[in-house]
Amino acid sequence: MAAANAIDRAFVAAERWLDAPFGARANPLRTLGTLAFFLFWVLAATGIYLFVYFDTSVEGAYASIDALTRKQWWLGGVLRSVHRYAADAFVAATLLHLVREWSAGRFRRFRAFSWISGVPLLWLMYASGIVGYWLVWDARAQLSALATAQWFDATGLTAEPMARNFIGAESVGDRLFSLFVFLHIGLPLALLAGMWIHVQRIGQPKTVAPRGLVAGTLGMLLIAALAHPAVSQPPWDPLQLPATIELDWFILFMHPLMDATSPAFLWLLAGGATLLLVALPALSPGPKPLAAVVDPANCNGCARCTVDCPYQAVLLIPSPNVRTGRQVEIMAERCAACGLCAGACPSSTPFRGTDALAAGIDLPDADVQQQRLKLGAALARIERGGAARILVFACAEAARAAPLEDARTAVLEMRCIGMLPPSFIEYALRAGADGALLVACREGECRFRLGAELTAQRLAGERQPILRGSVPRERLRMAALAAGEEGDLLAARDALREALQAIGPAPLARPKRETAGRAHADA
Amino acid sequence: MTSPLRILAQLLLYVPFMALIGTFATTPRFEVIAPDQALVRISLIHAAERKQKCRERTPEELARLPPNMRAALDCPRERAPLAVELEIDGAVVFSRSVPPAGLKRDGAASLYHRLPLAAGRHRVVARLRDRADGPFNYVREETLELAPGGMLLIDFAAAKGGFDFRGS
Numbered sequence: 001m002a003a004a005n006a007i008d009r010a011f012v013a014a015e016r017w018l019d020a021p022f023g024a025r026a027n028p029l030r031t032l033g034t035l036a037f038f039l040f041w042v043l044a045a046t047g048i049y050l051f052v053y054f055d056t057s058v059e060g061a062y063a064s065i066d067a068l069t070r071k072q073w074w075l076g077g078v079l080r081s082v083h084r085y086a087a088d089a090f091v092a093a094t095l096l097h098l099v100r101e102w103s104a105g106r107f108r109r110f111r112a113f114s115w116i117s118g119v120p121l122l123w124l125m126y127a128s129g130i131v132g133y134w135l136v137w138d139a140r141a142q143l144s145a146l147a148t149a150q151w152f153d154a155t156g157l158t159a160e161p162m163a164r165n166f167i168g169a170e171s172v173g174d175r176l177f178s179l180f181v182f183l184h185i186g187l188p189l190a191l192l193a194g195m196w197i198h199v200q201r202i203g204q205p206k207t208v209a210p211r212g213l214v215a216g217t218l219g220m221l222l223i224a225a226l227a228h229p230a231v232s233q234p235p236w237d238p239l240q241l242p243a244t245i246e247l248d249w250f251i252l253f254m255h256p257l258m259d260a261t262s263p264a265f266l267w268l269l270a271g272g273a274t275l276l277l278v279a280l281p282a283l284s285p286g287p288k289p290l291a292a293v294v295d296p297a298n299c300n301g302c303a304r305c306t307v308d309c310p311y312q313a314v315l316l317i318p319s320p321n322v323r324t325g326r327q328v329e330i331m332a333e334r335c336a337a338c339g340l341c342a343g344a345c346p347s348s349t350p351f352r353g354t355d356a357l358a359a360g361i362d363l364p365d366a367d368v369q370q371q372r373l374k375l376g377a378a379l380a381r382i383e384r385g386g387a388a389r390i391l392v393f394a395c396a397e398a399a400r401a402a403p404l405e406d407a408r409t410a411v412l413e414m415r416c417i418g419m420l421p422p423s424f425i426e427y428a429l430r431a432g433a434d435g436a437l438l439v440a441c442r443e444g445e446c447r448f449r450l451g452a453e454l455t456a457q458r459l460a461g462e463r464q465p466i467l468r469g470s471v472p473r474e475r476l477r478m479a480a481l482a483a484g485e486e487g488d489l490l491a492a493r494d495a496l497r498e499a500l501q502a503i504g505p506a507p508l509a510r511p512k513r514e515t516a517g518r519a520h521a522d523a
Numbered sequence: 524m525t526s527p528l529r530i531l532a533q534l535l536l537y538v539p540f541m542a543l544i545g546t547f548a549t550t551p552r553f554e555v556i557a558p559d560q561a562l563v564r565i566s567l568i569h570a571a572e573r574k575q576k577c578r579e580r581t582p583e584e585l586a587r588l589p590p591n592m593r594a595a596l597d598c599p600r601e602r603a604p605l606a607v608e609l610e611i612d613g614a615v616v617f618s619r620s621v622p623p624a625g626l627k628r629d630g631a632a633s634l635y636h637r638l639p640l641a642a643g644r645h646r647v648v649a650r651l652r653d654r655a656d657g658p659f660n661y662v663r664e665e666t667l668e669l670a671p672g673g674m675l676l677i678d679f680a681a682a683k684g685g686f687d688f689r690g691s
Contacts, residue, residue: 018536160624163566168676216533238676239673240673241673243558244552248548249547
């Protein structure tokens with residue numbers, strides 16, 4: 001795990017460094033999966049154009065691609081080059097995505113489905129790329145097709161050597177190209193289907209690249225295409241081999257590797273790596289989160305938690321007992337115990353008049369009742385009168401907020417800022433705090449993906465449950481800071497205090513429950 | 524940072540990634556075969572003779588069989604392995620016994636093997652035996668000039684008289 005931690009630290013450092021020019025949303029390192037999706041669509045679009053001009057025959061395949069490259073270099077040639085470089089970038093982005101997710105530990109428990117479903121995509125990715133090179137039917141295709149055939153022949157499962165299909169002119173027919181085309185369309189379609197499955201356990205997956213990333217990536221591909229156009233190798237000749245060929249090391253690296261070792265070694269490597277990747281979630285499962293629970297008596301089936309869950313762990317099921325005709329159900333094995341569902345629940349509010357609060361969906365070890373008690377205790381810790389009193393709602397994964405605690409500042413730490421129902425902020429301001437500071441993870445670094453984003457939307461009134469309009473926004477600040485940025489956090493707190501001093505005390509009426517909350521805390 | 528500066532910075536940061544992609548998309552060139560070498564490929568698929576000859580069943584054996592299975596001849600299905608040998612300039616460089624395909628070992632035996640060889644003039648002898656025992660029953664011997672990067676394909680078709688040497 002030391003290696004994973006070191007790689008994770010390196011990624012985090014690089015991501016933060018790239019945030020300055022790109023912004024977190026369009027940072028290629030933070031959006032590797034999204035980038036791969038975008039590159040797939042670039043490949044599909046350019047591939048359709050190339051297919052229009054492609055001649056699926058032995059005689060025509062090489063000539064048609066070569067003619068497109070030379071006679072229509074300004075469009076067909078550029079698109080061919082973009083197609084190739086997009087394929088290489090797709091491989092690079094996918095492999096980086098794999099390493100990034102592994103190093104961050106995002107393969108365990110509730111991430112296992114996405115991790116395991118990504119493994120076959122690697123095979124489909126390489127298969128799509130390799131067959132694409134065969135379509136050109138040049139010396140590189142000759143080498144690749146023969147080497148691949150030899151690799152499969154080594155299994156002993158082929159009735160006769162597949163390699164015989166590529167050794168002589170008489171064994172290569174036009175139908176072979178129909179098969180190649182079928183594979184080069186079918187395999188990417190299977191890849192796309194796999195990519196769709198891959199994100200099925202991700203709530204609000206980011207599969208559409210932001211404009212900045214689209215513009216940058218397309219620009220990069222176009223510049224590469226113009227600076228270094230993709231060209232064919234000498235035509236396929238069954239009786240003559242060029243001494244050297246240009247090899248795409250992103251996609252075809254396995255051929256030299258097999259040449260240097262053996263087909264059996266390559267099978268062992270590919271099979272072993274596949275098994276290891278599939279088994280990784282079981283080999284290193286990590287601690288089991290205490291899943292959220294549903295209280296049917298308090299659930300009205302509004303489905304906000306279903307929509308907001310970052311891992312699709314909350315399902316809607318029919319229920320005749322509720323007016324909406326549905327209730328939610330937790331899939332415990334998918335639950336990250338982040339509490340975003342509790343933050344989305346309309347029944348999760350400290351203003352309710354009962355002594356024992358219960359929400360429709362909640363974390364058993366940090367439910368709304370406990371949160372209200374902690375809030376009461378936090379408010380009780382800060383003195384009345386004098387400088388502005390600040391309540392800090394802090395994500396445990398973000399910059400450490402505990403050092404902010406002083407006579408006029410109380411900190412309420414939680415697993416993720418997304419588990420904070422906005423009504424708690426209003427409650428705090430009505431119960432004596434002059435202002436509230438929300439500490440979230442740095443943009444793009446939320447451990448539970450959506451915590452900071454959903455909270456910001458709730459505060460802005462763009463997402464239910466909203467922070468009511470009557471709550472004075474000038475008494476509220478949100479700081480998105482990572483561990484290690486405690487100095488900035490202190491400055492944010494001081495800036496808020498200064499602003500509050502200028503504004504004066506909170507004008508909101510005190511809640512009826514506040515006395516009870518304080519009594520609970522005192523007890 | 525102002526917008527044009529950010530765009531410039533992004534461009535500068537995309538360039539190394541672009542250069543990485545562009546570079547490894549074509550280089551380093553892969554040496555398929557050493558410049559002074561040629562390649563010999565032997566590729567064949569052939570069903571050898573049956574391992575045991577057919578024999579006539581005795582009347583007692585026939586009587587023991589169900590009426591619909593009383594074939595006069597008993598022909599065990601298993602075929603002999605192919606013995607293949609390649610000799611170049613007097614030295615045997617490849618020798619293999621190739622088993623027939625199939626669970627009952629009654630299918631055709633197939634072989635694909637590649638062998639780099641120094642370009643130049645060589646005396647090539649290919650031998651094959653497709654029966655259980657005895658000497659090689661198919662032999663072809665030729666002196667060939669193999670050009671650098673040239674490929675010699677050695678195929679086999681019993682119906683056409685045995686080995687076929689193509690290319691040089």
